[in-house]
Amino acid sequence: MLDNASIHTAKKLKPYWDLLEEKGMRFYFLPPYSPELNRIEMLWRKMKYEWLPFKSFTPSELEQAIDEITAGFGAQYQLTFC
Template structure:
């Protein structure tokens, strides 16, 4: 009605970023996509996300007589680190503890060893990506033809894996995943392991 639609309001960081830098990096990423399409490189978008028992979907069909109630469980999370391509290929790891620089470095070391061609990994400016330990590994990975490309600050729109996290949280996890931690763990692993097969994103 009158151009309005009922949809979830989303947070924006546009006001904090340098728009000129954003557009410059955006253009570079489009060039990287073309290089990937030509078969010259592999291009991955990387990030971490966490999943807890507080549901991200606040609405569900239910009756007045039999409302759907979820346990108010907080503090326990599954943490996922992932590297995703535009062809829905996902390299990931799930932990019940938080990721730190050491764990991210171990994850990246395993990823680097299975690459087969020149590879670009796009990451944000998270402190664990910019730690002294992580930055010290960049040259070693570069020597194995894996290059880290950092996004400008406050630019989540440029990191396509953010779309994956939203799809999982708001669409792909069934409502009963939030009934207990066991359900959440099983369903999250089901989605992650079937990404590109049962669950897909068209970029």
């Protein structure tokens, strides 16, 4: 399953898509705007609105906060898809 990012839909990739499809791989694209179907969007929404404090971050502070969430993912931070 792929989103519609330009890297996934670039014309230069068409020969590679065709080759992979010939070998039995199937590609399914999400609708153009469907954040509810894209797991990374669900993760970012959870991080932004629930796990990160509501404050202004410098780039390094934001990176550190995201690293802390990443380190605690699965134990302290959990994400369910239902």
